[in-house]
Amino acid sequence: MTPEIGNLALSLALIITIVQAGASFWGAYVKSELLMDIGLSASRTQFIFSAIAFLSLAFSFYMNDFSVLYVAENSNASLPIQFKLAAIWGGHEGSILLWATILSIWTVAVSIFSKQLPRMFRARLVGTMGSISIGFLSFILFTSNPFERLIPAAINGRDLNPLLQDPGMVFHPPVLYMGYVGFSVAFAFAISALISGELNKEWAKWTQQWTLLAWLFLTLGIAFGSKWAYYELGWGGWWFWDAVENASFMPWLVGTALIHSLSVTEKRNAFKVWTVLLAILAFALCLMGTFLVRSGVLTSVHAFASDPKRGIYILILLSLVIGSGFVLFAMRAASIAKGESFELISRETFLLSNNMIFMTAAGSVMLGTLYPLFLDALGLGKVSVGPPYFDTIFVPIMAPAIILIGISIFSGCKHSLLIQVLKKLNICLITSIAMAVSITFLLGQWKPMVTLGLFMSFWILSTAFYHIYLQTRQSAKNTISSILALPRSYQGMMIAHIGVAVFIIGVTMIKGYEINKDTVLKIGEKIAVGSYIFSFNNITTVNGANYIASRGNFTAFKNDAQKALILEPEKRIYAAQNSQMTEAAISSGVFEDVYISMSEQINHNSWSVRIYIKPFANWIWAGCILMAIGAGVALIGKKYNLAQSNKQN
């Protein structure tokens, strides 16, 4: 019964979203309060039905209902319960259902938190969100229905891919999707502004809130994915420039540009056309990401679908949404164009440069990601673009943006003299160069890239703290409370920028000083790697819930430390699919990670193993989390400001 309820709920949700989009747009066009109200209530009703559909699928997983094809393909009676949760979105159909459900959450949130907006504007917002829902719900119903029955029912399920049997998979997909789908709100704001031809500071304030929230989730989602790859794929990488990762990274880059451009529109009423274009582009890239990941043109752990019908459907959906966005943009951009001008040497110019740098970066990632696909589609041969491409271009492209972070916070709004700014920053420049050079020197080896990386981090940190110091030194209160008294959006910006610095430190140290040793070890043998002595003590066989593992026991002694680290990596065989998995053992610390994974048994008492010493690895994810916290703090400030301005009105 449950799958039929889910199916019915899904069909009703589709019909209701058609009403939602139709009534809202038509109501706004003929200025009918009644129709706009119908649109609003439809937007809430469709949320309920989407949620019912999603819960029905969850229930089928919980009940081990292997008469549902999707459950049979992605679950197994012996699969632990928390991984059954992950299995809901472990395959194509379920993850698209998750997409649609999250879209309905955003829609209902927009319909609730937009009461202060003009009626017609609000109706167009809801209408745009509804149109996107129509696309995704019909995609599910017509090409990827998770409720399809399997008759006769399977005795047991095929099991979830062992790589996805990890707590990280409970969080990574929903959070990432919250980010992807969240950009639909910025898109809807852009579309509504284009239709009405009104775009003012107030619009920017509203759009900024929603964009910050979506960006917060996207940042966390990408960071979770990277962390998962680090410990679960087993071989110690944290970013592979894999096409699927790039698919989430491109909207992140454009979304970051959008946040900065919105801040100018909000304060100065400038960059309006550009901001709208970025909002459309960011969501277009989110859709493209979904297309790349779900259509089967890419092959990776994320690509389940190999049905060409699905790929074509998403492609049509993609071109409809993006196409109508751009057509509208081309027709109406002129009507919103009248922005205020600004001086050449001003924060605005620096932010515009920042935007161009981020767009260049996004473009270069796109080139590396799409070029092989185009060549293949045109039958011109198969190529791949290696990670070295991305590694070489990214530092020179992004370095100027990092330098600009420091300069732009010191340059006044509208206009200031570059010389004055640079004079103020002398002290930061000297400090950060001196620190970067001396730290590289102390670490023993001369590595120019390490010095550059450290310089960029210290530049961000010193300019940020210097600026905070200048802001608070006049205050009569003590330092902490005067920092807390600064505007939230300023605090958020500073936290996010400090996050960038922390991230760069992590990347720099890991690239510069990581030690990697692939070797064969006998039981009882010892080996020195970096400042550690590792010994391979024994191998035991362990029975897990749904796998059998060979578990190695290693100890690692640091030269000076008394206590040993104990590391127990595993080689698992998952019974349901008879597939092999490497489970790394990581001793994770603030300043370094010690990482061991076992590759294979060479003979009866020796194994090939990979050992890593990874300095500052956690700083990479800590940096991302700080960026997300920064967005959150700024968001709280924005909400507060809006509430204040509404009271005054």
Next chain:
Amino acid sequence: MKQRHKRMVFFIAVVIAAGLAAWLILKSFRNNLVFFFTPTEVKNGVAPSDQDFRIGGLVKTGSLERSNQDMQVRFIVTDNLNNISISYSGILPDLFKEGKGVVVQGHQNANGEFEASQVLAKHDENYMPPEAAEALKQTKSLHEITGSTLINSEK
């Protein structure tokens, strides 16, 4: 400087920066393009001798030889028409198996052997790397050899 001149200078700076970025991107892009060849194409000498490329196919059953001292392995990649022997030192992915699809990246050494720097076998049991499937399709032997695997993956 007049405002107009300032804007001119800014504009020129942007053009130069954009040009530099484009040059850097395209240069690095060209250097890092890795082309793909089938074992037959490699045998026919189509593959470059001076740069890295990829070969895809099946790991020939019974061809895997391991050293029992270190991490050196040898195996044969086949498209069922031609065989290329591969030597590799390092960790093999979990899904690397005889009779299954594989993609190797590396270069040919002086004695015609392929020295792999990377061995890729993707995440899913039933999954065939597209390059490997392509290589087999070109020799038209895809169905007889891997029919069962493919049927599974198409459910």
